[in-house]
Each structure stands twice: as structure tokens, then as C-alpha cells.
Amino acid sequence: MVEQHALTVIVPVPDEKIEGLRALLNAVGQNIINPGEPGAGSVKLEKVRDDLPPSRAIQSGPNFIEFGRLTTVHFLRWVLLEPARDAAGGPIAASLVFSTDYDGPFEEHLNELVLVAEPALRTIYSFCDPPPGSESLQVYLSTHIRQEAAFYRGHPGRSTQQILTVDDQSEEELRLWLELELDRIHATGSAAPATIVERLREATGRSGWRSAPSSGLPPDIATRTLLLVPLAGLILLGILYGIGTHFFDQIPARVLFTLSTPIAAFALFAALVNLLDRIEHGREQRILQREGPPKQVDGSIDPYVADRSDVRLRIVTELEDRGPLVQNQMTHVANIKPGMVRLALLRGLLAITNFLARALFVRGTLTGLSTIHFARWVLIDNNRRLLFFSNYDFSWESYLGDFIDQASDGLTGIWCNTTFFPRVRFHTVTGLVRLTMLVLRFLPWFSRLPTVRVSEGGARREQEFKRWTRDHQVPTQVWYSAYPRLSVTNVNGNTDIAQGLFLPLTGEAQAAWLRCL
């Protein structure tokens, strides 16, 4: 089983170099050759030559960069963050963000990056401040790493090689092989499931597959880890009961104290956040009144809200739905609301999110969403802005719909700490009970519990939330995926198929496995 990690490298870009860098990145991003065509996963040198800086010596070889040679990369992107203002109106300089979702260890990944793409990397970073000097690129990139606050993986433990390569251990290759064999079996008439499975196993032996892949879907340690949460709750209740004995003689009074204290504490906390939101919303309304509504005119950058011009939206949307209509990307940047409370709240919620993403949502779904390959949140610009990256399946509209319908509480919790987010109200009195139900619902034994929500508004305000998201999206100039034709469910389904082939399945389990094909 491999460990998947997120790499985020952020380097400042001087104002006078922005335009040149943007042109080069656009040229790279728009000319990545799609899978299925010759030279797939690379960018031809001739396609970017016009945008290369004149001072750089042009390297030899027909390609500027060959993403397809990277064996440790799942997804890769370069995003240019233009100059902006923070929530207090202070200036933020431009920077270049590079990110990968990669198979560890880190040193191997970094070495491979430099080995495959050194000339291209040096060219791109010659626009930055500082440009790479005499030190090695590994050192240069390492010094600009920004640690992510939360990271989610949709198919943890599977290496990019296991997911898709042409060698015999790729699960996609195995599935395609099995499908062909099934076509043959179908043509020859009916057979019993056991016979079919046996034939498939035999056929697989000929293809080079002799055992189950080394890493399957992660085992359910997740549930056990999560049991720590109720356990911690029980310990807390025990401590509270102990404190209660100190104040009350009657047992009912102690119980009442024990139960009401956490509820009251949560209610107070939620009320505080609600109050804050109200105050901040008022402040934002005054800013909007002073500055006027978000600009509809092309080309302007509004100091507080991203401009809503058709040109910016067109640039963002035209970078979506590229290639074979399966995967998409999103880059999103929002200002963090001023104040220590907000920053602390945000950090806390991202830490919880990170824990849940590692411990609970390891089997291909994040609170029920099964379309996210990788997502991350990073605090940038001295904690003044929150950066969000995601690699997801299908259309923006469906992705946002999933957010709103199935993950609104979590997203509201995180993003309500950023400016101009739709107004939120957290449930105060019933909040803790709701939260408990919400967490329990993700445990297998309680999946039949009705859906409850801890917050109202926020991400539940469908149209406002979608508009806010669009307002804060940033064009992703370069985006590369190692397996653009596979959805998250495809990747996880392939693992199930590969594992099941070598398990001694009988009866319904056998039939269910055959249905996966």
C-alpha cells in the first residue's frame, strides 16, 4: 500500500513577470496532448516556443514537458494567483502555485519531477522571485513548500501505477481483459456463476495476473479509529459527572448537570459564531454599499469581491470540461475573515476535516460524495487567504450540487470563516444532538438515521453558494491527470474486481462480484 500525499509549492511572482508567465502557462495548459493520441501526456516544444522567455536557451528534444513520464503523479497543476487584496484591504502579491497529488516517498517524487522536467521547471520558475539559482531544483522547490491544512483522497492506498499503466499489474488492464473474456463466455452460451469465475481465473493466469493486487480498499480501521470519538465523549461525561458530585447531592441533579453542560457549552459556542456572522455580514454589506455590487464590467478587479465579469467567468469555465468529459478541476481562493477567532475556528475545523478524511472517509466517499479524487485546503499569504484545490468527476454543476445536498454542514463550517460567504445560522440548542446524529450516520450501524443538519443557510443557499463559488474561482492554467478516463467509482470498482477475483467467493457474493463487471 502506498501513501498518497499532497505537494504544494508557492513562489512569489514579481508584477512585471506576471504577463509572460501567464502566457507560458496558458500555452502549456492548452496543449497537453489528450490520451489516445500520439504523444499523450506531453506538450510539444513548438506549441510554447513563442511564450518562452528570450533569455532562456531552448532545450533540445521535441517536447517542452512530458507529464506522461511521471510515474508518481496522480494529478498536477500550476495556478497563477494574480495580485489581490485581503479582507482588511491590504495588498497581496502575485504568486505561482504548483501542486501534485503523488505517491510517496517525497524524495522519490521530487527527484522524478526534476529528472523528467528540469528544463521546463527552470524555465517556468525563471519568472519567479527568487528564480532558481545555483542550488538544486529539489532544494529550491522544497524551500517554498506550504503544508496543507486538510487533504482528502478518494482512492487511498492505490498507486497511480496500480490504477493505470500498461503493465500486467494495472487494475484497469485487468478489468479490460476480464471484460473481453466475459464477451467470449457470453457468446458461447450460459454457464453457472462458479464455472464462469473459474474460467475468468484461468484466463487471468494467462495474462500475467496470478494474485490479488498488493493494496485493496483500506480495511475498516476507520470505524475503530472513529470509535475514539464516542469514547472521548463518554470520558468527558464521566469527568463532568465527577465534577457534578462535587456540587450536587442528588443523583438526578448530577445527571442533569452532566448532560446539560456540554449542550449549553455547544449552544453558547454556536450562538457566538452566529453573532459573529451577523456582525461580519453587516460589515460586508456596508462594504458592498460603498463599493457597489460586484463588477459586471469586463476586466476590472474588485478590491473585495472577485469581479463577476463575463470575461473572467469565461476564462474559468472554458478551462472546465476539457478532454474526455470525465474529470474536472477546481481552484478556489477566498479571503479569511479578520480576527483570531475566525482563524482559530478555521484551523480547528480543517484539522477535524483532515482527521475524518484520513480515518473515516477512506472508502471512496466523502460524507456520501463519491466523485472526488483528491481535494485539499491550504492557508496561504500569512493565513490571510484560504486556497482550495479539487480534482473531481463530471460537471461543475453536479459537483456543487453534491456539495450542497450532501456536505453542506462541513463546507459551511469551513467556508463560513471566509468573506462574503452566504449567511449562516448554526443550531444552538439542538446543535450538539444534531452533530452527534450527523457523525453517527457515517458509521455503518447507524446509516439508516434520518438526515439532519447542524446549520441552516451557508452552503444550503443553493444559488448564492454557487455564485459565491464562481466569484472566488481562479483559472487553473496547467492541469494534468494521469488517468483522465477513470472516475473515482471506476478506480475503486477496479480494485474490488481485482481483489474479488482471488477471493473464495460463493453464492450471492459471487453473483455480486460478477455484477461489478
Next chain:
Amino acid sequence: MIPSNEPRLEYHDIQGLVQHDYVELPSAIFVLCQVTDHERARAWLAGLVEQIEQVSRPDLDHPRRMSAVHVAFTSQGLSVLGLAAEVLNQFPREFREGMATLQRERLLGDRGESRAVNWEWGAGRDSMRTDDHPRPDPRLHVMLMVYAQDAHMLRERIEQLLPRGTDQGLRELKRLDTVFLAGPEREADGRAVGPKEHFGFRDGIGQPHVAGMPPRDPHVTPAEGNRIAPGEVLLGYANSYGEMPEGPTDAQGLGFGRNGTFLVFRQMRQDVKQFWNYVAACSDSEADAAIKLAAKMVGRWPDGTPLVLSPDHPNPEARTHDRFLYASDRDHPDPHGIRCPIGAHIRRTNPRDSLGDDPARALGLANQHRIIRRSRAYGPPLVENMDPKGIMRAVDNGVERGLHFLCLNASIGRQFEFVQSLWANNPKFGNLYEDPDPLIGVQDGRTGQFTVQGEPIRCRYAGMHRFVQVRGGAYFFLPGIEAIRTLARNSTTAVNR
């Protein structure tokens, strides 16, 4: 979530197309117009507005309808007719930008021959861009829709509404004719079964019921799982999120958008012979097997019987049946697609309760993406009685035929575009791998397949063609009647009353 008490809709202000499919008016025509003189066009509109069919109140007796008239506008059309820019800007982006854009080409799967730059109408080239990016035809402003009992009456009505030789301030860009196709089967009262589309299948059966709208058949109570909030179709009412749909209405639902809806129009050419040749080839030219495979692709038999209810043969009792589910159907559950394949057209354009682990929740989520369909066929049928066996035997005469696909919804992005991109075009729909919609999905010619689930193993059909090509299209707004009066008066100050 729909409030248990039926919401009150302003029937007199809603164009009747939202309620009626006008099957009883088999002749119809859609006229696409450019406004050449906005003063005259407004005067024409003022006369027209009084003739527009409204939603009929269920408590009144209505005389038998002989014809019906409706009018819809593109974003440019509203602008040309004088709608103030600040009102127009409140419309959602999808409508303002139009159907013919680079992003929508990709999203809607308009590739190759179906690219907007190849359309017969609705698109032009963006001259500002160096590449051949499409943009909506700037001349397309107004669509007049006329329905009548027969062709003669239709001609009369059109001549009366848009008299030739007089200048109404409008220039006709295109007249889109329609045909009404009836099949070989007979209803109990002897009427032919219809309407059909050119492949030979009954069309327009599955429709959502809009809460507060009189049901199509007053004797049938709409199925609870098939009800959608009025704001899923009409602006000015709460939608399934309990919010007002985006558009020029205020928190009370008042304003220009009130009682209006978005009309999506796509002219789709159907390659009928190619479709039947394909299924025949897959079935060793055995007619019954070919029809069964075609039924598997559609999800219903040619007469309309859903496969979930009757997987092996059509059942005249169930022809227009729409009260069924996939995952949790009480009598005929089909969670794994054994009866109706996962990738079948009707299963993916309305997946009901089938997506996800929790059927009740899945039904609620699927209902956030419903559309009301008002399509009409065009072009002569390949064989007169629409019998699939006859169609298989017939020789292609090269005449264009297809479907004028029309649908109504309050959010083009969340409804029509979502259904087309996430459900129809998506090769990964329902955990499949390479299966776009067998009828209307994008096939890239190399990987497209259709999988028929079965026990113990599935059967897949490779090398699927794209049997339907897009020939034109646009996003229109079908305003409330008072809003049309406002446009006709050009009193934009009154627009946000």
C-alpha cells in the same frame, strides 16, 4: 421538499404550455423571428398577448381547444425589445450566454457534426475570437409557437398572427414544421397510440407533476415521488431548496420573471436507419430480438410499456405507466438493471430512486433535476404506421427527420444541462465504464458501448454510433403573460413593480 398544502399558482398569468402538451392539437409550428423594428414588434406583441393560451383552471369548464399560441424570447430578444439591462442581468448566466458557447458545446456533448458552428440555426461564429468559437445567433430574438387541430387551421392561424406582406417589425428567420406520429397499436377506444418519435417509440410519457398545477388527468392522483415544487419550473415560487429561482423576481416573487420559465429548444436529427441497422446487426437480423434490444436501450417497449413492469413483452395495460421505481419498487424492484438496463435512456434521464444507497434520498435528489418535456417530431416518418419491423425493412430516402426537443425548467444549469451532461452524456453513469446514453449521448466512436445487465453475466454491445445529431438550438424565456404586456408597453420602469 414540497409543502403539504398545494401552493397557489397564478393560472391566468402562466402560459398554458407549462400545463399542456397539446396532444389533442397534433399540428404545430415554431417560427423563429428577428426583431427588425422594435416599435412595431411591440405593437404586434400587444395584440398577440391577448391570444396566448393560459393555464386552465380545473374548476371551470373549458370549451374544446381548437388552437393555442405561445411566445418565447432569447436574451438578445428581450434586450432588443427594451428590457432594461439591470433586469436582464438578473437572469441566470446560462440564459444570458445562450446555448451556443464553447463551454456548453462540451457540456452538452455538441461535438463533431453536432458542434454549434455546424448548426442550421441558433448559432454564429464569434468574430471577436481567432478560433472558431461559436456564439448564439444575434438575430434570433423571438419564437412564436402555434398549435392547431389540423394543418389547415394551423396555416390560417399563422397567417392571422404573422400576415405575409405586412411589416410587423419582425423578420422570419426560420419556420420549423412538425409532424404528429402515431403508431400501429390501438388504444381501447380505437385511437392510434401516439405521439411517437421517429425511432418508433412512444414519447412524452414521463413528466413531473408541478405542485399546484391541475393534473393532466383529473382522475389520477399524481404519485408522491413525482411531485416537484413550482419553483422548479416557474420563477417567483419556492424551489426544492425553499428558495426563489434565480431571475428578475424579488423575495416576494414579484417582478418581470414572475410566472415565467426557461424553454430549452434543441433540434435533433435522428438517423433512424442507422439506429435500426445497428440493433438488427447486433441481433443477427432477427426482428423480435432487435426490437427487444432497442427496447432495452430506451427502457420502454415501442408502445410505451416500461421494461421494469414488463421486461419480456409489451403490455397494453401499462403503455403510459409512469408510477414505478427502480431500486425500491414494491412489485418489480430492479436495482441491478436486470429488467431495465442501468444505461437505458429513460433510466438515466430520470433515475428516480436508483442512484446511491438510500432510495428515498435518491428520489429526492433526482427530483431536483426534472424537466417538463414538450417535444414534437419533424420530417416525414420512414414508414407511415411507425411499425419497427416496417422501419427495419424500409430503405432510407435521405430525408431529414428528427425531434424538436423542447423542455421547460426554472434552472437551465441545474435541470436541463445537468440531465444532458451528468446523466445522458456521462459514460460513467451509475458506475458504468464506457456507456453514454444509447440514444442521445455523445459517442466518440472508439469506446462507446451499451451494457445490458443479466444473470449471471452482462452482455455488452460495442461500437455504438451517435444516432442523434444536433442541428440547432437556443435558450428561450417563456414569460408570464403580464410580463409580455410589460414588454409590449416597453415600460421598463414598471418591470420591477
